[in-house]
Amino acid sequence: MKFFAKIMAALLFTALAAQAEDSIISNMKALQNGVDMIQKGFVNNSRVLIDEGIREIMKNTKAYKHLSDKRKHLKNVAYNNLKDIEKNVKSMTLALAKRDYHAASEAYGHILVNCAACHATVRKW
Numbered sequence: 001m002k003f004f005a006k007i008m009a010a011l012l013f014t015a016l017a018a019q020a021e022d023s024i025i026s027n028m029k030a031l032q033n034g035v036d037m038i039q040k041g042f043v044n045n046s047r048v049l050i051d052e053g054i055r056e057i058m059k060n061t062k063a064y065k066h067l068s069d070k071r072k073h074l075k076n077v078a079y080n081n082l083k084d085i086e087k088n089v090k091s092m093t094l095a096l097a098k099r100d101y102h103a104a105s106e107a108y109g110h111i112l113v114n115c116a117a118c119h120a121t122v123r124k125w
């Protein structure tokens with residue numbers, strides 16, 4: 001019986017940890033980490049950091065899932081902001097493939113505009 005209780009406690013702990021991992025705040029921290037890496041990559045001419053930052057961002061563009069369904073219109077705005085981030089990441093990747101760092105950093109700037117636009121929307125909820 002004691003063994004069973006321990007197993008149940010372990011399972012519960014794992015489930016809670018997984019839930020905490022998949023939250024809007026963990027998505028946001030990862031997005032922040034991604035844009036920071038890209039910023040450092042541009043400043044230090046490091047493609048490795050830029051590419052890593054891009055991967056980190058693309059893994060976390062489903063953050064709208066965690067937003068309330070109650071205000072559908074605002075949820076759509078948030079969804080579109082995240083879709084725009086994906087589009088801008090794609091144009092950044094294309095520019096990087098052509099070694100066009102001007103276009104790439106411009107696309108990076110658009111990503112930051114998308115972050116701010118969504119925050120301006122959701123923080124008035």
Ligand code: HEC
Nearest residue numbers: 025028029031032035064078081082114115118119122123
């Ligand atoms: C879907 C809309 C949306 C987009 C797009 C978005 N965020 Fe957020 N962000 C939120 C919400 C919702 C919160 C949590 C509530 C709050 O802090 O107002 C948040 C919170 C944060 C936080 C604070 C996390 C904490 O520790 O409390 C950071 C940092 C952050 N976002 C960074 C970013 C970055 C960087 C981007 C762009 C790559 C971004 N966000 C794009 C909606 C968004």
